[in-house]
Amino acid sequence: MARVRVGVNGFGTIGKRVAEAIMLQPDMELVGVTKTKPDYTAKYAVSRGIPVYVPKESLEEFQAKGIEPAGTIEELLEKVDVIVDATPGGTGRKYKPLYEKAGVKMIFQGGEKADIAELSFSTLCNYEQALGKTSLRVVSCNTTGLLRAICSISRLAPVRRVRATIVRRAADPKEIKRGPVNAIKPDPVKTPSHHALDVKTVLPDLDIVTMAVVVPTTLMHVHIVYAELEKPVTREDVVATFESTPRILLADASYGLASTAELVEYARDLGRKRYDIPELIVWLDSIAVNGVEVMWMQAVHQEAIVVPENIDAIRAVAELAKTAEETIRITDERLGLLKGRIP
Amino acid sequence: MARVRVGVNGFGTIGKRVAEAIMLQPDMELVGVTKTKPDYTAKYAVSRGIPVYVPKESLEEFQAKGIEPAGTIEELLEKVDVIVDATPGGTGRKYKPLYEKAGVKMIFQGGEKADIAELSFSTLCNYEQALGKTSLRVVSCNTTGLLRAICSISRLAPVRRVRATIVRRAADPKEIKRGPVNAIKPDPVKTPSHHALDVKTVLPDLDIVTMAVVVPTTLMHVHIVYAELEKPVTREDVVATFESTPRILLADASYGLASTAELVEYARDLGRKRYDIPELIVWLDSIAVNGVEVMWMQAVHQEAIVVPENIDAIRAVAELAKTAEETIRITDERLGLLKGRIP
Incomplete structure (x- = not known):
């Protein structure tokens, strides 16, 4: 061919x-x-x-x-x-x-x-x-990260509702324009942020709201996600589902992978070109389940995930x-x- | 006396x-x-x-x-x-x-x-x-901020559920110990963070979960809050309630108060000693209401709020x-x- x-x-x-x-x-x-x-x-x-x-x-x-x-x-x-x-x-x-x-x-x-x-x-x-x-x-990178996790979890049960916080890196490492140096900036200050609307371009029926803040870092975005499924699941179900989904990696914080900086160091140790992390990183320890509710934190390498x-x-x-x-x-x-x- | x-x-x-x-x-x-x-x-x-x-x-x-x-x-x-x-x-x-x-x-x-x-x-x-x-x-400061907002809103209708993200400042301005300089750090990486448990020391029956990340800034914490009330309310109700509650200030971002840095500059312009902001700041623009759901972003000056x-x-x-x-x-x-x- x-x-x-x-x-x-x-x-x-x-x-x-x-x-x-x-x-x-x-x-x-x-x-x-x-x-x-x-x-x-x-x-x-x-x-x-x-x-x-x-x-x-x-x-x-x-x-x-x-x-x-x-x-x-x-x-x-x-x-x-x-x-x-x-x-x-x-x-x-x-x-x-x-x-x-x-x-x-x-x-x-x-x-x-x-x-x-x-x-x-x-x-x-x-x-x-x-x-x-x-x-x-x-x-975009944040939307790709949200969608990978949501469509992974959808294999367990339909997702009824998502409420997520996006903690955004201020700039890419190479950028030298001025950004927040010592501040947290709601971006936008208006609810919802565009990320929810962007997720709906792929999943139009999903009830999703996002709010975003920008913080003084260049490495990765972090998402804090509160989701509700159509039926109750167990934590083991969720861990097994993320674990078996391509492009999602579960990071065990107890090994010293408890921040975006340590994830980047890990990618450097792997010898990855430009320390790229195209995988969505979900912190294993953060996954919590309460009946139909599933909550977790994830990190998105904005330069590589798409x-x-x-x-x-x-x-x-x-x-x-x-x-x-x-x-x-x-x-x-x-x-x-x-x-x-x-x- | x-x-x-x-x-x-x-x-x-x-x-x-x-x-x-x-x-x-x-x-x-x-x-x-x-x-x-x-x-x-x-x-x-x-x-x-x-x-x-x-x-x-x-x-x-x-x-x-x-x-x-x-x-x-x-x-x-x-x-x-x-x-x-x-x-x-x-x-x-x-x-x-x-x-x-x-x-x-x-x-x-x-x-x-x-x-x-x-x-x-x-x-x-x-x-x-x-x-x-x-x-x-x-x-504590974060708990005081959450409680002020929750007990304010409770005047409208009982609060059924809160899901909140705490974006924490890394250190107080005077601290010179090392903190994250270019990272976002889940803290703790385990769900929920202690803030939810601390809120329950005052409101034991509230269904509340919090997750927290630390970011490289010293000025203020920011909270992203998703709450559910026992009955539907309007955005006007919520704005009026926050507006009439002591120790809560609604900040209008369109006047250039769209980040923690600008809030601190405002306090400096007011001539406040040590730029202290004991009030809880709620961003007016961020308040969104969807039936029983109320969402907003708020800022907490960790040194002064308590x-x-x-x-x-x-x-x-x-x-x-x-x-x-x-x-x-x-x-x-x-x-x-x-x-x-x-x-």
């Missing part, structure tokens, strides 16, 4: 990770990525053998910095079956007409409004619905795998994702 | 604030405070005309640093009707036999276990129950005011507490 040809528009936090993940897949070929500025990541891409496509008017600017572009963005679109849009939030909408003109399938990110694509996508929740679609939107879902989204639009199980098997093996318990 | 004679054991974060609050009350006399080390706060107390009592074995150490003690801790206990124990958490239990021997009434802090006193105390919830008791325990309750506790054990309303009127006027909306 010919490999599906994929381009990645944007080579920032998400784009570079998705591009490198595509290179590891047996059924995909990374045709190239785009860059609008000749910065160090453009050089990095070239040094890794990744063709870099640039705006026509920037060709000379790149050449002047010693970076030889493989062509223009329009030329990239001519060569691919699927484009992953990893441009900054809201920018995908500007590119969409260009993608449509080229007749390529499109994967957008959670920073775009839900109506940009035919379906908001989360592998564990709606992979089969996404098969063969022309456009998908991979929901990468596997982007790969699955490519496979869905290109119909390279017929089931969620099948795409997860390939993606997770190639990206080295863990499941079960750590350490 | 003779003023009740009060001593404060400990002159740290809580002790210094309670001592100065006692000095402002018309029906109380601050006989003195205790210090175990001759540091700058001992000099500060003396400079403010506050007699400092010290352990017998430390008399010379204080004199050597130019601080003349007013006597020993035992001598202080001979001169007072009520002692406020503001020693570090867990230390009150060691002093209790000394207080009992002296026959004084005792006010402990939330750092002690609930069984140290006859009643765990929160003015808005159980002032009248506390009248004439020999010992009270003023619950000060008014300590003053009320003194009045309760000494029977200086017969109702919560009466003690609140005196305390809040003397301490300059605001109610209603800010700005």
Whole structure:
């Protein structure tokens, strides 16, 4: 079978990770990525053998910095079956007409409004619905984290209600803009936060409310989740369900994995590139069950969690795998994702 | 009427604030405070005309640093009707036999276990129950904040259920021990956190669960609260109830009061000593109502919130005011507490 040809528009936090993940897949070929500025990541891409496509008017600017572009963005679109849009939030909408003109399938990110694509996508929740679609939107990092946990637990009993707190990192590690240095900032101060609305783009009937605060840290988000199921379950049920769900890892705090900083140190000790943690981390110790009520705390690595879902989204639009199980098997093996318990 | 004679054991974060609050009350006399080390706060107390009592074995150490003690801790206990124990958490239990021997009434802090006193105390919830008791325990800052809001809302309808997230400041501003610098730390990682159990020392029948995380900030705690009442209410009901409850302030984020840092700046602009905010701050914009469900975000100034309750506790054990309303009127006027909306 010919490999599906994929381009990645944007080579920032998400784009570079998705591009490198595509290179590891047996059924995909990374045709190239785009860059609008000749910065160090453009050089990095070239040094890794990744063709870099640039705006026509920037060709000379790149050449002047010693970076030889493989062509223009329009030329990239001519060569691919699927484009992953990893441009900054809201920018995908500007590119969409260009993608449509080229007749390529499109994967957008959670920073775009839900109506940009035919379906908001989360592998564990709606992979089969996404098969063969022309456009998908991979929901954001926090929403991906919430959906993985909710759709995992749904295997036990339908989820009736979720009330969750999102404790957000202030900025990604590389960002040097000013954020809260010594404050807790409700963001937004209005209830609910957009995360609940975003979850409903995938699970429209779920009764979910979220509130979010931003705190002075860069490593990971943390969610505190209060959920209610349609029937009573036991703690053992919940632990076993999370434990057997791909892309969810149960962390045992008693081994010194009791904070986001220690989870990141663990990923560094594993030798993971950029200390990426694409798995959703659920703290084993935090899981508490009271009849129909299930409560837990989880951590989301904002830079990495959506990468596997982007790969699955490519496979869905290109119909390279017929089931969620099948795409997860390939993606997770190639990206080295863990499941079960750590350490 | 003779003023009740009060001593404060400990002159740290809580002790210094309670001592100065006692000095402002018309029906109380601050006989003195205790210090175990001759540091700058001992000099500060003396400079403010506050007699400092010290352990017998430390008399010379204080004199050597130019601080003349007013006597020993035992001598202080001979001169007072009520002692406020503001020693570090867990230390009150060691002093209790000394207080009992002296026959004084005792006010402990939330750092002690609930069984140290006859009643765990929160003015808005159980002032009248506390009248004439020999010992009270003023619950901790987070618990005081939760109880003020819950007992306020109880005036609308009984509260059936509370699920709350506590986002805790890592350390008080003066603390220089190491805390999380760039992490979010579940604390404890086990569900529920002690805050729910502490609320139940005052409201034993309330169905409440709390989970807590610590974040790298020193200014204030933030709570995200999901509550259920016994009957449906409107948002207007809730706003009006919080607005009319003493010691609760509704902050309008649209005026630039959308984070703990901005609340503290507001207190500094008011010229408040040490930027203290003894009021519970509820973000007006965050209040959302859905039938029986009421949700909101609130901020707690950990150093100051329990000060008014300590003053009320003194009045309760000494029977200086017969109702919560009466003690609140005196305390809040003397301490300059605001109610209603800010700005």
